[in-house]
Amino acid sequence: MSDDEVDHELLNLLRKSLGLGEKDSSLPPETGVLTDAEYIYNNSTDVALDMRHTKIAAMEILSQMNQREYSTKTWSSHELHPKEKNESTVNFIFTMDLLNFSFWSEKSEEERFSVSWKGKKWTGYWSLVAALQRGLEEGLPITTPEFWADELECSEEVLRRVFRSATKEEMPMFEERVKCLREAGRVIEEEFDGSVITLIEDAKNSAAGLVNILAERFSCFRDEAKFERRKVRLLKRAQIFVADLWAAFEGEGYGRFHDIDKITMFADYRVPQMLHSLGALSFCPPLEGRIRRKLPIESGESWEIQIRGCSIWAIELLRREIIKLDPEAKVNAILIDFLLYDLAKEKERNGEEAIPHHRTRSIWY
Numbered sequence: 022m023s024d025d026e027v028d029h030e031l032l033n034l035l036r037k038s039l040g041l042g043e044k045d046s047s048l049p050p051e052t053g054v055l056t057d058a059e060y061i062y063n064n065s066t067d068v069a070l071d072m073r074h075t076k077i078a079a080m081e082i083l084s085q086m087n088q089r090e091y092s093t094k095t096w097s098s099h100e101l102h103p104k105e106k107n108e109s110t111v112n113f114i115f116t117m118d119l120l121n122f123s124f125w126s127e128k129s130e131e132e133r134f135s136v137s138w139k140g141k142k143w144t145g146y147w148s149l150v151a152a153l154q155r156g157l158e159e160g161l162p163i164t165t166p167e168f169w170a171d172e173l174e175c176s177e178e179v180l181r182r183v184f185r186s187a188t189k190e191e192m193p194m195f196e197e198r199v200k201c202l203r204e205a206g207r208v209i210e211e212e213f214d215g216s217v218i219t220l221i222e223d224a225k226n227s228a229a230g231l232v233n234i235l236a237e238r239f240s241c242f243r244d245e246a247k248f249e250r251r252k253v254r255l256l257k258r259a260q261i262f263v264a265d266l267w268a269a270f271e272g273e274g275y276g277r278f279h280d281i282d283k284i285t286m287f288a289d290y291r292v293p294q295m296l297h298s299l300g301a302l303s304f305c306p307p308l309e310g311r312i313r314r315k316l317p318i319e320s321g322e323s324w325e326i327q328i329r330g331c332s333i334w335a336i337e338l339l340r341r342e343i344i345k346l347d348p349e350a351k352v353n354a355i356l357i358d359f360l361l362y363d364l365a366k367e368k369e370r371n372g373e374e375a376i377p378h379h380r381t382r383s384i385w386y
């Protein structure tokens with residue numbers, strides 16, 4: 022019996038002895054990510070949050086949100102994001118967030134992996150979006166799960182063509198991305214009638230429910246770790262999939278979720294960097310030294326979990342400060358996160374000084 026099963030059994034025995042009965046499965050679903058992020062924050066010794074800077078950052082973020090009229094509509098305004106509110110956009114977003122990880126490179130801007138499309142060279146997250154758009158334009162059903170499961174039609178050569186680079190550097194973790202596509206294609210074919218729409222409908226408009234289905238049924242979405250002897254859930258790509266659906270469909274249709282505010286920030290390698298620039302998050306000297314020297318931090322090691330968990334908690338504290346400033350503000354962790362990502366990329370484009378992002382190679386973010 023695993024630790025978790027023992028915990029589950031003990032909890033039910035305790036509940037029975039208190040006359041509470043077994044855990045009531047009719048309760049609304051929870052992902053547990055925010056609770057785990059708070060646990061990580063409360064047990065972090067190498068990453069700290071600063072409330073004074075958090076309060077100042079909250080004022081800046083609220084002002085940026087108002088100036089930019091930041092809303093779910095902003096998502097579709099990005100040049101490469103799909104605009105139609107239909108099933109093909111659902112499939113596009115699922116494919117995108119299945120592979121939305123680890124684009125960073127130590128090569129120069131000219132030599133790093135990039136995708137040429139629409140007369141531009143796209144890097145980072147946008148290289149993935151451009152590659153999928155280009156693949157569709159070249160007539161490949163690259164966003165169709167049935168295609169990914171068919172190793173003859175969707176051969177490794179075909180996939181190498183879809184994700185071909187404009188430089189000598191190939192897409193980072195290409196083999197791992199193929200594995201994600203194969204697993205997702207198989208699971209959707211076998212368990213969801215071959216349709217992402219069926220998967221979404223199974224969640225019955227619950228954001229937390231959809232995150233939990235992804236984490237339970239797809240190992241490539243099961244972004245969890247052990248921290249201080251406890252299992253913690255971060256579920257970054259499962260959550261950003263729900264968030265992108267919600268934003269792309271502006272909270273309607275396939276993007277309608279009654280509990281969307283249960284989605285937390287997406288623990289990636291960009292937003293922690295921005296939180297550090299804002300002074301809201303800081304690292305102990307040995308960790309800061311490791312980050313500044315661009316030395317690897319292993320996936321699952323304590324430092325990495327502290328960076329990810331404290332970042333999630335930092336966005337929750339920012340959200341609370343923003344609501345204190347303006348109780349009417351239409352803001353949640355998703356919109357704060359999206360804005361911080363976009364601001365981080367603007368700072369980078371403007372050549373503004375920032376601590377390097379941390380170097381963890383993983384399929385989780």
Ligand SMILES: Nc1nc2c(c(CN[C@H]3C=C[C@H](O)[C@@H]3O)cn2[C@@H]2O[C@H](COP(=O)(O)O)[C@@H](O)[C@H]2O)c(=O)[nH]1
Pocket residue numbers: 095096099121122123124125144145146147286287288289290291292358359360362363386
């Ligand atoms: N927390 C968070 N992480 C995000 C995004 C996005 C893009 N979201 C778009 C949709 C709405 C927003 O307005 C954005 O326009 C990508 N990433 C993550 O960053 C990393 C890529 O970084 P770089 O190599 O520099 O492009 C990689 O882990 C990727 O998974 C986000 O929004 N939040």
